Amino acid sequence: MEKTNITIIGAGVCGLAIGAYLSREYRDILVVEQHDAFGRETSSRNSEVIHAGLYYPKDSLKAKLCIQGKDLLYAFCAEHAIPHKKTGKILVACNHEEAAKIHAIQKNALESGVTRLHFLSQKELQHLEPDIRAQEALWSEDTGILDSHQFMKTLYENAKRQGTEFAFNVEVVEISKKNTGYRITVKEPDGDLFSFETSIVINAAGLRADRVAAMAGFDIAACGYKLHWSKGQYFRISHPQKFNITHPVYPPASKTDLGIHITPDLAGGLRLGPDAHYTEDIDYSVDENDKKIFCDSVSRFLPRLTLEDLVPDTAGMRAKLQAPGVDFSDFVIQEESKKGFKDFINLIGIESPGLTSSLAIARLVRTFL
Ligand SMILES: Cc1cc2nc3c(=O)[nH]c(=O)nc-3n(C[C@H](O)[C@H](O)[C@H](O)COP(=O)(O)OP(=O)(O)OC[C@H]3O[C@@H](n4cnc5c(N)ncnc54)[C@H](O)[C@@H]3O)c2cc1C
Numbered sequence: 001m002e003k004t005n006i007t008i009i010g011a012g013v014c015g016l017a018i019g020a021y022l023s024r025e026y027r028d029i030l031v032v033e034q035h036d037a038f039g040r041e042t043s044s045r046n047s048e049v050i051h052a053g054l055y056y057p058k059d060s061l062k063a064k065l066c067i068q069g070k071d072l073l074y075a076f077c078a079e080h081a082i083p084h085k086k087t088g089k090i091l092v093a094c095n096h097e098e099a100a101k102i103h104a105i106q107k108n109a110l111e112s113g114v115t116r117l118h119f120l121s122q123k124e125l126q127h128l129e130p131d132i133r134a135q136e137a138l139w140s141e142d143t144g145i146l147d148s149h150q151f152m153k154t155l156y157e158n159a160k161r162q163g164t165e166f167a168f169n170v171e172v173v174e175i176s177k178k179n180t181g182y183r184i185t186v187k188e189p190d191g192d193l194f195s196f197e198t199s200i201v202i203n204a205a206g207l208r209a210d211r212v213a214a215m216a217g218f219d220i221a222a223c224g225y226k227l228h229w230s231k232g233q234y235f236r237i238s239h240p241q242k243f244n245i246t247h248p249v250y251p252p253a254s255k256t257d258l259g260i261h262i263t264p265d266l267a268g269g270l271r272l273g274p275d276a277h278y279t280e281d282i283d284y285s286v287d288e289n290d291k292k293i294f295c296d297s298v299s300r301f302l303p304r305l306t307l308e309d310l311v312p313d314t315a316g317m318r319a320k321l322q323a324p325g326v327d328f329s330d331f332v333i334q335e336e337s338k339k340g341f342k343d344f345i346n347l348i349g350i351e352s353p354g355l356t357s358s359l360a361i362a363r364l365v366r367t368f369l
Contacts, residue, residue, distance in 0.1 A: 004030045004165075006369075007184055007198040009172050009212055011038035013148070013358045014347055015204035016155035021362035023162035026369070030198070031164060032186060034171035039152040042206050043355065045284065045316030047248075047263050047274065050074065050084070050144040051353040054091070054109040054117070055253050061331045061364075063112040066353040069360035070142060073151075076359060082150045083266050089143035089248040090125070092134035092301045099136045101252035106138055116141035131243050134301050143248060147266055148355060175201065175216040177341065182216065200343045202365060207282065207319045209348045216344060223339065225332065225348050228320045230256065232274025233286045234313040235294045240270040242309065249301065255327050256320075258352070260297045271313055272298050278324050279317075286312035321349030333361060335368035 005028035008015045016038055019031050035041070050073055053066035077084040093099040109117055120128070120137040128139075160166065167186070173193070174185035181199040188194055205212040210220045210227040220226050237243065250261040257276035264270055272294050291310050299305040321329035332348040345368050347361065354361070 003197040004028050005198070006030070006200045006202065007032060007182075008202045008204055010204040010206055010209075011035075011156070011166065011168070012041060012043040012204060012206050013039065013152055013155070013355055014206075014350055014361055015202070016152050016159060017358040017362040018202055018204060018365050019159035019164045020155040020162070021359070021366060022369070023159050023164040025366075027163060029159075029164045031159070031166045032170050032172055032184070033166065033168050036168050038156050038166075039149065042316055042319065043152060044149060045314055046148065046352070046355055047261075047271070048145050048148045048265065048355070049089075049248060049263060050086075050146055051356045052089070052109075052117070052140045052142040053112060053114050053353065054105055054140060055258070056112060057108070057328060058112045060328075061333060062353060062357070065331065065357035065360040065364065067113055068363075069353070069357035072359035072363075073146070073356060074144070077146055077151070080154045082147060082154060084144055084146035085266065086142065086144040087247050087264065089140045089250060090120070090129060090132065091138040091140065091250050091252065092132065093136040093252060094134060094300045096135075098252050102136060102138045105252060114140070114142075129245060129247060129249065131245060131304060132249055132301055133303055145248070145263065145266060172205075172212060172215070175212070177217060181343065200345070200369065202345045202347070204347045204350075206350065207317055209319065209346065209350070213346055213348065216341060218336075218339065218341070218346075224321070225346070226321075226323075227349065228323050229279055229282065230276050230318040230320050230351075231279045231283065231315055232257070232276055232318060233290060233315045234271045234273035235286070235291060235310040236313040237270040237272070237305075237309050238311045239309065240264075240268060243270065243302065243304065245270055245302070251297070251301065256322065260294055262298060262302065272310065273313070274316060276318070282317055284315045284317075286315050288312055318351040319349060320351050331357075331361075333364055
């Protein structure tokens with residue numbers, strides 16, 4: 001192929017959702033992915049929670065796309081028989097300081113347009129989660145869990161059926177701007193380089209979206225596009241039947257992450273995590289020494305939890321625009337004509353709630369074409 005209309009870099013959930021949505025209307029779409037299949041990075045290393053959008057500042061892209069994306073995602077899962085469950089979620093406070101935090105979270109969420117959110121009485125909490133102890137508990141009815149692999153597989157199949165082409169094992173290594181459009185050079189599995197032209201570039205490269213933007217000539221420091229990686233580890237409860245937990249249960253979020261929470265999965269398992277540590281390396285190992293931190297953190301509201309209940313599970317990497325010490329950074333999702341890169345669409349800093357927001361992100365990207 002010498003020329004294509006739209007090139008999407010990255011077959012994570014965002015690249016797949018964009019490919020599936022645009023291919024309903026546009027021809028000649030190519031998705032380029034460095035791994036041998038879709039969803040090999042962050043999109044398959046997360047909590048698989050459909051977020052209701054409690055935490056993000058009013059009018060931020062995160063708030064708007066999460067709230068819109070959640071509704072689209074529930075509808076999509078129902079339409080395509082993707083395993084999912086609207087479990088609801090409980091946000092717990094174990095002391096006065098945390099109670100003040102969850103009241104502030106509720107206030108922000110209601111201002112941002114989140115609905116079906118109210119405080120539980122102790123009796124209601126005990127009815128929903130008999131093993132959980134909390135001073136106060138906020139109930140978010142619209143939170144849920146899904147099978148993210150089935151979701152991505154369906155997006156992939158829809159995109160393919162509608163004519164989107166996928167090039168796996170192919171890494172984008174160079175992008176140069178032409179008078180109109182872009183020339184993209186990729187490294188093929190045998191190490192050979194191959195170049196082609198494209199009218200439109202959509203950068204959905206997750207953890208490396210800043211590097212891909214830099215390849216095209218964006219000054220990522222000046223644009224504020226430098227990504228900071230934050231690792232999140234999970235531990236699994238080895239005998240989940242010991243507990244009677246059927247809803248995600250969260251402590252109050254901090255400024256950088258949602259706090260180590262309990263998430264039930266669709267197979268009846270229970271995971272704790274993720275924690276959050278800024279790091280320079282992509283590393284999916286789980287440090288067994290951190291078990292005590294997880295246990296101490298969650299046993300505050302699940303008192304029967306002991307160290308022996310926990311086994312290391314997986315880890316994921318967040319692509320954060322938020323540098324250490326910064327309060328909040330929004331998603332960057334924009335067409336870059338103003339910076340001199342017509343028809344180049346950047347998606348940068350797509351951390352949580354990126355999975356929940358993915359179908360809404362695809363619709364936003366469509367408005368730039
Ligand atoms: C620990 C953790 C928990 C999370 N929990 C949730 C949750 O419960 N709910 C929620 O809504 N969100 C959650 N998220 C966020 C969510 O997982 C991400 O927002 C989402 O997966 C990002 O998808 P993506 O397509 O942007 O990136 P990715 O999935 O990382 O995909 C990017 C793709 O680009 C490819 N790529 C990169 N560079 C190149 C190149 N040069 N050439 C070719 N291909 C390239 C990569 O190989 C990769 O496949 C969580 C994230 C983490 C880390």
